[in-house]
Amino acid sequence: MTLLDTYLVILAVASFANGQFCEHQWEGKFADHKVDGVPYLQAVDNVAPPPLEIRPLIVTGPSDNRVDLIFLGDGYTEAEKEKFFSDALFLAENVTDGQTFNDVAPLMNWWAGFSPSAESGVGVGGQPLDTVYGLYRDGTELRGVYYDKPEVARAACQSTDACDYPILLGNDPYYGGLGGSFTVITSSTVNGPAILRHELGHSIINVGEEYDGATGYFGVNSARTTSSVPWTQWYSEPETEPRVQRSNMPIQAYTWSLLNTTTAYSSTFTSAGTYDNYLVQFSISGVPESSDLLVQLDGVDLKWEVFQGIELDRYIYNLPFNASLAPGEHRLTFTLLNPDREGTAQLCNLEVLEYGDENERFAPELGYYGLYPTYSDRNGTTYRPTNNDCLMRWTYTVDFCSACIEGLWWALLRPLSLIDQVDQVAQASGVTNITLELLPVAQFRDVPRPSEAYTIEWFNAADSSPLSQWTNQTSALISQSIAEVDVVVRFWTAQVKIDRDGVLVQEERIAVKRCGTETSYPRRSLVEN
Ligand SMILES: *[C@@H]1O[C@H](CO)[C@@H](O)[C@H](O)[C@H]1NC(C)=O
Ligand SMILES: *[C@@H]1O[C@H](CO)[C@@H](O)[C@H](O)[C@H]1NC(C)=O
Ligand SMILES: *[C@@H]1O[C@H](CO)[C@@H](O)[C@H](O)[C@H]1NC(C)=O
Ligand SMILES: *[C@@H]1O[C@H](CO)[C@@H](O)[C@H](O)[C@H]1NC(C)=O
Ligand SMILES: *[C@@H]1O[C@H](CO)[C@@H](O)[C@H](O)[C@H]1NC(C)=O
Ligand SMILES: *[C@@H]1O[C@H](CO)[C@@H](O)[C@H](O)[C@H]1NC(C)=O
Numbered sequence: 410m411t412l413l414d415t416y417l418v419i420l421a422v423a424s425f426a427n428g429q430f431c432e433h434q435w436e437g438k439f440a441d442h443k444v445d446g447v448p449y450l451q452a453v454d455n456v457a458p459p460p461l462e463i464r465p466l467i468v469t470g471p472s473d474n475r476v477d478l479i480f481l482g483d484g485y486t487e488a489e490k491e492k493f494f495s496d497a498l499f500l501a502e503n504v505t506d507g508q509t510f511n512d513v514a515p516l517m518n519w520w521a522g523f524s525p526s527a528e529s530g531v532g533v534g535g536q537p538l539d540t541v542y543g544l545y546r547d548g549t550e551l552r553g554v555y556y557d558k559p560e561v562a563r564a565a566c567q568s569t570d571a572c573d574y575p576i577l578l579g580n581d582p583y584y585g586g587l588g589g590s591f592t593v594i595t596s597s598t599v600n601g602p603a604i605l606r607h608e609l610g611h612s613i614i615n616v617g618e619e620y621d622g623a624t625g626y627f628g629v630n631s632a633r634t635t636s637s638v639p640w641t642q643w644y645s646e647p648e649t650e651p652r653v654q655r656s657n658m659p660i661q662a663y664t665w666s667l668l669n670t671t672t673a674y675s676s677t678f679t680s681a682g683t684y685d686n687y688l689v690q691f692s693i694s695g696v697p698e699s700s701d702l703l704v705q706l707d708g709v710d711l712k713w714e715v716f717q718g719i720e721l722d723r724y725i726y727n728l729p730f731n732a733s734l735a736p737g738e739h740r741l742t743f744t745l746l747n748p749d750r751e752g753t754a755q756l757c758n759l760e761v762l763e764y765g766d767e768n769e770r771f772a773p774e775l776g777y778y779g780l781y782p783t784y785s786d787r788n789g790t791t792y793r794p795t796n797n798d799c800l801m802r803w804t805y806t807v808d809f810c811s812a813c814i815e816g817l818w819w820a821l822l823r824p825l826s827l828i829d830q831v832d833q834v835a836q837a838s839g840v841t842n843i844t845l846e847l848l849p850v851a852q853f854r855d856v857p858r859p860s861e862a863y864t865i866e867w868f869n870a871a872d873s874s875p876l877s878q879w880t881n882q883t884s885a886l887i888s889q890s891i892a893e894v895d896v897v898v899r900f901w902t903a904q905v906k907i908d909r910d911g912v913l914v915q916e917e918r919i920a921v922k923r924c925g926t927e928t929s930y931p932r933r934s935l936v937e938n
Contacts, residue, residue, distance in 0.1 A: 449590045450567070450575070454560040458568035459524035459541050464494055466501040466519040469849060474829050476821050477571040478609075479520040481562060483542040484580035487525040496596040497521035497578060503602040508807040509800070510606070512814065512904060515849040516821045520571045531579040531595070532557075541565075544579040544593065550665050550755060551694045551723040554585040554593045562591050573824075574612060576605070584694065584723035588612055597722055603804050610801050610809060614816040619793050619802030621760060621784045622661045626791040629816035630801060633791055635780055640794045640812035642906040643778040651780055653792070655769035657684060658784040659734075660741070661760040668702070668745040668754040675742040676759065682736025684763035685771075686729070689741065691760070694723035695753030696745075702754070703744040721753055725804050734763060772796065778811065811904070818905045822912035827863075827898045833922040835889065841921050844884035847898065860903040868895040870918055889923045 461481075469475060480497040501519040504510050510517065528538040531554060532545030542565075543557025556562060556577055566572040576592045579585070586604040587593035588611035594604050610616060616628030632638040635651035644650050660678035668674055680687075689704075689711060696702050697720045704713040716724045741761070745754050765771030772779060773796050780792045783802075797803040799810035809817060830846040847853055851861040867876040867885050870893035879885035887894055898915045905913060 450563060450572075452563065453567070454563060456560045456564045458564040459561060461522040461524055461565055461568060462490075463520055463522045463569060463571065466498050466521055467505060467514070468518045468520075469515050470518070470829055472518060472570050474825055474848070475518045476516055476573050476613075476824070477518045477520060478574040478576060479522050479566075479569070479572050480576045480578045481522050481542065481565055482524065482526075482578050482580065483544045483556075484526050484528065484530045484538060484540045485523065486527070486529050489529060489580065490523055490525070493523050493578070493580070494521050496580075496601075500578070500594070500596075500601055500605055504606045504609075509809070510609075510817075513817055513821050515854060516825060518571065520569075522565065522569065524565070526580075529580060531581040531585075542577050544577060544581075546585060550757065551584040552665075552757070553587055554579055554581075554595060555587060556591060556593060559591065574609065576609075582722065599716070599719060599722055599724065602807075603800070606800055606807070607804065610813065613820050614809075614813055615820065616801060616813060616816065619783060619799050620804075621658055621762070622663065622758065622786050624786055626783060626785065629812050630793055630799060630810065631783075631791050632780070632793075635792065638780065638792065640778065643794060643811045643815075645776070645778045654771045654779060654781045654796070655684070655765050656771055656782055657681070657763045658788065659739075659761050659763065661758075661784065661786075661788075663758045664756050666756045667752065668696075668743060668756055669751050670745050670748045673742050673744040674756055675740055677738055677740045678761060679738050680734035680736060680763065682734060683766060685733050685765045685767070686731045687734050687761060687763045688730070689728045689759075689761055690726065691743075692723055692725040692757040693743075694755050694757060695721050696750060697721060698747070701745065701747040701750050703742075703746055705740075705742045705744070707739055708742075723757060733766075815905050815907070818902065819910055819912055822900075823910055827900055827913075827915035828896075828917055831917070831919055833919075835922040835924055839889050840886045841889055841923070842884055842886055843894065843896075843919060843921070845896065845898070847883060848900075850900065850902070862901045864899040864901070866897045868897070869893075870895045887921050889921060891921055894919050894921060 482493040485493040505514045524541045526540035528540055530538060532538045533549050535545060535547055537543035537545040537557040542562045544554055545557060546554055562575060562577060566575045576594060579595045581595040583595060583597050584600040585595045586608050588608040592608045592612050594601055594608065614628065616630050617625035619630055629639050635653060659680055660676060666674050697715065699714045704711045711728055713726060741759060743756050775798055778794050781796055782790045783793045784790060794812045795810045799813055800806045800808060801813065827848055828845050829848060832844045833841055835841045847863060851858065851863045865881050865883065867879045868874065869876060869891050876885060896917050896919060900913045
């Protein structure tokens, strides 16, 4: 081993020991990850938090009854402070404005916390720069971005009550990130939003991957067998299931090959020749022009074209072909044509998928829910709900599939109360006006949704008799002869078919105020103790 190799091995071991994994991999359920019995983010390191200037980005309610996400900037100097806040706002708006987290946005608050870094950017070659949290890449390849100072990030998180999901935002224009206790992303314009929503999918919903060639497949979007499917409620044609969509993955690899003009990169694979059509997927970085690179299958130009404006950043390309591959060996070739790109042009990964035949269909259409095989790095099969409808599989898709959205509601509602606040005004006439403030969904959204509704029922707690005249009212006039009322709030949304954890029902006992005073108390978050 050379000195550099030794160093890289030590680094890899150190990263593993810290619980850091590659981008698109993830260490387990976010807040449940414990160190010596203490939730990871609550462990105390005796490290002073960095000075944090926190600004609200999108705030929908009190932190104690919202899920708070906060961007913590790394590699932004004092002079780049406004760039940090504008990068963070761009990202928060991108994943909530009409897409991704749009439906659940009233349950979330987004914040940005700035601490100046001495140096600008993120480190490469395993070496962090002099920055607040010490973000760096392993080499130069555009994949994982790791953190060198988790104790500082944790102290920053502990210094505010707006930090349920800390997101370390590296000041770097290229693809990269990490899922886990700290979600790591970069300010890449094209890839930043894509990686943010994907990593938060891991962190919040507690799901593994949906794309092929990974290691961790679990959660509401993954089934090991056709008889243990967690999304049967979403099947498009339940009467025909379980019916596995027919596909095959004849080749898949993370190559990370630096391309040169002397020798083309090529790889061979074998097709059984029994499928109707196929897809070639690959990702490359450092190739800004279509004329820089020739991509061929069996010597035929696949007419690859660069994603406009990508410059040197990484991009994932999917080229579908409506033809069957002939039985036998095939060769996929990547020829670098422009010598000026040597040193940057990199083939990150490649994959070929084959689909369906006349007897056994493969349903490619968006919105179809069934059983689609997903292939791991060792070609093991699990199943997913849709072909490419979920951003956990298809990086540039902006939305989750229905199974993940249902899981998202479960995960976000679990620590919250449907009731934000209870106000009471005891009137001289002997009645008390009790008013509930509910989470701003259903009719309390800025634009109310017919696909959501609240049902509200009031009861005299003494004998459980219903106080029907106040049904579905957020306020009720209660006689002070009633000591306590029970209120049952139910939230209904078409996006949750099964209320597995009872998160759609909230029952609250309220002592009726008698004196002529006004009281209000906020609901406490259920996870606090
Ligand atoms: C989100 O960001 C992507 C990538 O930069 C951009 O193409 C898209 O228009 C943005 N969408 C929204 C809603 O901001
Ligand atoms: C995966 O297994 C299938 C079925 O045996 C085979 O046809 C395919 O070539 C394998 N793919 C890889 C990448 O090993
Ligand atoms: C050029 O690329 C090919 C294919 O990746 C590789 O096998 C070869 O070693 C490279 N040559 C140089 C000089 O780096
Ligand atoms: C694929 O080709 C078949 C037969 O040539 C044709 O019937 C079908 O419509 C094509 N599908 C698409 C998506 O173009
Ligand atoms: C209360 O609201 C729910 C949801 O909109 C509705 O289904 C129910 O009929 C309403 N009940 C009454 C008594 O209006
Ligand atoms: C109770 O008080 C609230 C807030 O002032 C008011 O909006 C509501 O109309 C009152 N409720 C009744 C039933 O009078």
